[in-house]
Amino acid sequence: MMKTSAFKAAYGFNRDEARLGNWRAAPWNVWAFRHVSEFIPTARIAATPGLIEDPVVDPEDLLRQKFSLNGERITVAEALRETSTDAMVVMKSGRIVADVHAPDFTLQSRHILFSTSKSVTSIVAGILRDDGLLDFDELVPRYVPELKFSVYGDARVRDVLDMRVSLDFEEVYHDPHGPYARYRRAGLLDPCEPGEEPETVVAFIAGLKKGQGDHGGVYHYASPNSDVLGLIIQGASGQRFPDLASERLFQPLGARQDAYVTVDRAGTPRTGGGINMTPRDLARIGEMMRQGGVANGRRIVSQAWVHDTITGGSSKAWSESTSASWLPQGRYHNKWYQTGTSNDAFFALGIHGQWLYVDPRAEMVIAKFSSQPDAIVDDAKDFNLALFDALAKIA
Template sequence: MNASAFKATYGFNRDEVRLGNWREAPWNVWAFRHVSEFIPTARIAATPGLTEEPVANADDLLRQQFTRGGTTLSVADALRTTSTDAMVVMKRGRVVADFHAPQFDLQSRHILFSASKSVTSVVAGILHDDGLLDFDERVPCYVPELKGSAYGDARVRDVLDMRVSLDFEEVYHDPDGLYARYRRAGLLEPSRPGETENETVVEFIAKLKKGKGAHGGPYHYASPNSDVLGLVIQGASGRRFSDLASQRLFQPLGARQDAYLTVDRAGTPRTGGGINMTPRDLARIGEMLRQGGTANGRRIVSQAWVEDTVTGGSAQAWAGGESTSWLPQGRYRNKWYQTGAGNGAFFALGIHGQWLYVDPRAEMVIAKFSSQPDAIVDDAKTLNLALFEAIARMV
C-alpha cells in the first residue's frame, strides 16, 4: 500500500505511528495489526503446509439481536461499540462465522496483550506434564537472577494465580510510575530524555519489591508475574520460549499462520503481553482446551491440567482482589478467568478488548480482537460477556 492509499484508508500517515502513540486512537487500529514493524519480535512457527479454510459468512449472525440491561442491540452494534477488528466463532470445532473489519483478513495477526498470559500458561502446563516444572517450587529455582527480588520466596503457583505479594500497580497513564518503566524495559515505549539504554525486563523485575502481605494472598493482577512465568519456562526447559511454544503448542495444534512475540534488547520474551497471532489460531487454542487438552487426535496438555484451570482457583482470593466489580462470581487459575456461571465458561483477556472465550456447555469458542481507544473499560467487558452469552444461544 503506497503512502496516499495508506492515508486514504486509515486517515493518517504511516510515519505518524510511533512507540509514543501506538496504543492510542486512531493509530492503534493499524498498529495492533503490525507490531513487528516497530518492536523487536521472535517468531513462533506454525504448522508447515497447512492452509486456512475460506471465510465463514457472518452476515446472519451480525443481524441477530439481544437484550442487555433493557436495551436491544444487534451483534453488529456490539462489535462496533467495542471497536472490534476481528471475531471468529467456532461451534463443535468448526468455524461458523468470521467477522473482519476493513484491512483485516485471515492472515492478519493482532496483538493479544494480556491474553498472551493465558497462552503462556498452556506452555507451562505442558512442562508440568513433562515433570520439568514444579508449580510448588520457588521461582529462583528456575530463574536465579530473581533471588533477591519480590519473587525470591514466591512459588510458581503464586505466579500462575496472580497471588504474588508485589509492590507494583498497573497504572497505564502514569508516565513516571513503575508501570511506565516496565513498558520501557520491554521496548514498548520510547526511552525518556537522557536515557541512553533501557534496562532489560529481567533487570527491571529483579528490582521489584515485595508487598506488605505474604505470597498466596488475594488476587493481585500484575503483568510482570507473567513475564516471570516465561522466564521460569525457559529456565525449566533450557529453551527459548518461542521455539518451545512452536514445537509443543502451535504446531501440534495445527496453527496456520506464524505467530510472533515481542522481545526486549536482550531477547527476553514479553510473555505477559507480547504474543501476536491470527484470531482463528487463537480460537484453536480455546477449542483444544474445550476438548480437554487434545487437538487433531493428539494430546497437547493433560486433561488434569485443563480441569484444574477451568474449575480450580480460590473464590476467596478473587473476592479479596480488585476485579469483582465486573466479574463478581469469578475465579482466576493458571492465568485463565472463570465466569462462575452455570455454563462453565472461562476466558483469556487482554487490554483494549482482546478475548478468547470458551463456553463448554454450548460447545462454542469465540476469539475477538479489538482496538478500543482505552486500555480498560469495565462496561466494555460486561458488554462483551453479554454478547458472547447471546451468541451461544444464536449458534
C-alpha cells in the same frame, strides 16, 4: 493490502503516522495492533508447515442477528462497532461459523494479544508440568536463579501462575512516568525518556519490592509475574520460549500462520503481553482447551491440567481483590479467568479488548481482537460478556 489512501478513507488517518510513541493510542492503534513487529523486535513462533487456511466464513447472517442489552435490542454488528472490533472468529461444536474482519484485516493478519498472552503462556507451563520438568510448588529461583535475591526469591511458581505474588506494583496504564511506564520501556514498548539509562525486563523485575502480606494471599494482577513465568519456562525446559511454544503448542495445534512474541534488548520474550497471532489460530487454542487439551486427535496438555485450570483456584483470593467488582463470582487460576456462572465459561483477556472466550455448555469458542481507545473499561468488559452470552444462543 489496502492502499494508504483507501486506508485513510476507511479509518481517517494515514497508517504511516503510527510510531512507537503513539502505537497504543487511538486512532493509530487500529493499524499498529496488527503490525507490532514494525515497532518492536520480535521472535518467531513457527506454525505447522504446509497447512493452508480454509476460506473466510461469511458472517453476514450472524451480524444481522439481534439481542437484548440493557433493555434495548441491538444487532451483533452494532455491538462489534461499539467495542471497536478488528476481528472475531466464532466456533460452534469445533466448526468455524463466522469470520468477522474490519477493513484491511485478512486471514493472515496477526494481532497483538496483550494479556491474553498470559493464558497462552500458561499452557506451555502446563505441558512442562505434565513432562515432570516443572513443579508448581517449587520456589521461583529453582528455575530462575537470577531472581534469588528479588521479591520472587520466596515466591512459588503457583503464586506466579495465580497472580498471588505480594508485589508493590500497580498497573497504571495512563501514567507516563510511573513504574508501569518504566516496565513498558524495559520491554521496548515505549521510547526511552531523555537521558534514561536503558534497562532489561529482567533487571526491572529484579528491582521490584514486596507488597504488604505474604505470597499466596489475595489476587493482585501484575503483568511482570507473567514475564517471570516465561523465564521459569525457559529455565525448566532449557529452550527459548518461542521455540518451545512452537514445538509443543502451535505446531501440534495445527496453527496455520506463524505467530511472534516481542522481546526486549536482551532477547527476553514478553510472555506477559507480547504474543501476536491470527484470530483463527487463537480460536484453535480455545477449542483445544474446550476439548480438554486435545487438538487434531493429539493430546497437547493433560486433561487434568485443563480441568484444574478451568475449575480450580481460590474464590477467596478473588473475592477479596478489587477485581471482584466486575466479575463477582469469578476466579483466576493458571492465568485463566472463570466466570463462575452456570455455563461454566472461562476466558483469557487482554487490554484494549482482546478475548478468548470458551463456553463449554454451548460448545462455543470466540476469539475477538479489538482496538478499544482505552486500555481498561469495566463497562466494555460487561458489554463483551453480554455479547458472548447472546452469541451462545444465536450463533
